[in-house]
Amino acid sequence: MIELLTADTPNGKKISIMLEEIKFDYKVTKINIYKDDQFKPEFKKISPFSKTPVIIDHENKTSLFESGAILIYLAEKSGKFYDKDQRTVINQWLMGQMAYVGPMLGQHHQFHHYNPGKSEFGEKRYFKISKRIYKELDERLSHSKFLAGKDYTIADIATFPWIARHEWHDIGLKKFKHLTKWYEEMSKREAVQKGYDLLNKGDQIPKV
16 A cells, blocks of 8 residues: 655645556545644655655555655556656656756746745746746647657656646646647546545646
8 A cells, every 4th residue: 555645736646646547555644734744853754855745655665755756666566657668758758847847837836826026036037937838848749649759658647737737827728739738638537637636625627
C-alpha cells in the first residue's frame, strides 16, 4: 500500500492521478502547509526540503520525496507510462515540468493570484514567462499528441495539474488550440478526474 502525504496542490495531484492510473491501493495523509506541518521533525525526516508530496511504500518500507522522482518510481514499479524506448524524451519533458513549468507558474500564482498589487515587477515578469510557457507547450502539442510523443506518459501526468489552474493564470487557455485539445483529452480520463479530487472534496477539473 502506498501512503501519499501531501497538501492539495498541483504537485500532490500529480501523484494521486498517477496512483489512480496505475490502480495501486493508496491512502492520502493530509499535510496542512498552512499550519506548517511540513516543518515538523517527523515529516522533515522523509522530506529534507520540507516539501510535499512524499510517498511511503509500505510494502517495500521505502519513502520518496520530490514529485518527479515519485512518478518515476511508480512508473517503474507498475511498468506503465514510462516506456523504456521513450525514456530519453519522457525525461526531458518531465524535467522541463519540474524545473520550469511548475516553478514559473508557481511564482505566477504567488504574485498574480495570492498577492496582487505587491510587486509590479513580479506580476509582469511571471505573467510574461507563464504566457511563454503556454505558447511553448502549444507549439509542442501542435505536432505531438502528447508531450513526449504519441503515447500518454508521466510527463503529461506531471504537467496537467499545473495547466488545470489556468483560471488563476488569466492567460486564456482557449487561445491555444493544441494545448486546449490536450487538456480536454486529459480531462476525460477517469483516473485524472479521480486523482484531481485529491482530498475527496468533490473538486472538478476546471473547464476551458
